Amino acid sequence: YLLNLINDVLQVTKMESYEISLDEAPYNIKNLADDIKNSFEYQADKNGNTLHLNFDKNIPNSLIGDQVRLSQIFINLISNANKFTKNGNIWLNFINPVIIDNRVKITFEIKDDGRGIPIDKQELIFDKFSQADSKDHTTGTGLGLNIVKKLVNLHGGDIQIKSSPGEGSNFYFTISFEIDASNKESNITNNKTKDCIPLLNEEEYTILVVEDNKINQIVTQNVLKTKGFRSQIADDGLIAIEMAKTNSYDLILMDLNMPNMGGMEATKIIREFDPNIPIIALTASDTQDTVQAILNPSSGFSDFLRKPYKNQEFFSKIESNLNGTISKAS
Incomplete structure (x- = not known):
């Protein structure tokens, strides 16, 4: 808990003390989605949860952006969903792509059918050291959603929430990405081969x-x-x-x-x-x-x-x- 707290405080401090710029590099967003789902399946299974991935087939696979910081958004949100959901379902949705010229807008949803969040707490949970229930401080730092909000804003998006007690939560946001036009093949098929300088063996x-x-x-x-x-x-x-x-x-x-x-x-x-x-x-x-x-x-x-x-x-x-x-x- 203390290690998580220190890491999160350092992350927030870094984001507030100087402007962090996003990396601009090509990556395969379908591979990213698959990797995140695979990495959380064991953790979800321990809580009796099933993790579902819905990836719209019309989303171009190869985009340009910062996949590490985009991944951090999903990791924090899925971790939260799994923590507050028992014997239920968690959905990671990449949906509703809107393609204009060389850019695509994608809507992301991280949904669960867990305990939900009271309406009067929904604005506060994005504040630093704030949690929906004071008992949650024994299992978290109260900084995860603040980091998520800052990272979504850094990508030019705005995170929203729909939730009711006992009916689960839905965190959603839309981000615009540049399409990697140089990699047309991976925009058509799910190509897991990374582009590297080749070695024979x-x-x-x-x-x-x-x-x-x-x-x-x-x-x-x-x-x-x-x-x-x-x-x-x-x-x-x-x-x-x-x-x-x-x-x-x-x-x-x-x-x-x-x-x-x-x-x-x-x-x-x-x-x-x-x-x-x-x-x-x-x-x-x-x-x-x-x-x-x-x-x-x-x-x-x-x-x-x-x-x-x-x-x-x-x-x-x-x-x-x-x-x-x-x-x-x-």
Whole structure:
């Protein structure tokens, strides 16, 4: 609970202290919808709930925008719906597309048949640290819906709610997106192939993942495995140095903040005995000082990725750095 509170407070503070701009990158919104549904099915099942996805077939699959922040909206709303619904249903609806020129307006609904929200609380729930029931503070931070409202506004939309006690809730909003005209094939079919710089055989490459967080280790290794990359784990910078000395790796993914030794110091030491291996910094920091420190030639980093990263960007960075060295694909 405390960790969630701190993370949410940092998110709200970041959004209020300076203007956050949305990323503009192509992504497949049908894949995004499927991924969100799949990731919540276990959580929904624990509460006896069934999660339904309705995706209008007339929505172009390939859009341009910020899929990470769009996903965060759905994640917060589905989490809320699941928390306050027992042995019921939750619907994630992508509906009513309106296409004009190269843009599409899509209406999104996150509905449930749970306990519902009293009418006199419906405006307040979007305020910071506000919840419909004071007892809910034991299971949430009271910031999720405030974050959702800010993110929807950032996309140019306005979130609304229809709800009655005992009859469930419906959160809905409409957002306009630019259609990715360069990817016509994925606008017709559900193409799950990510666009990356091709390598002949990813299984020939071994990547060292330097990361102290156990969950991040598992997630990163599983993501790499989907492309066929082999990987090994180092829990901190000191271990990474010893592993890099005694093993042959094609690329290193280096977290910055770790116990015993951080990524900055470890990278400089690795460069003393291996000046050529690509080392990509992984950082959750948005501060200009951190980015400048990474980009400084003396840092030893070849590139960097901000967490949370998109899989398409993740693989693109890896493969471009592998191709930038003496590639096994050549």
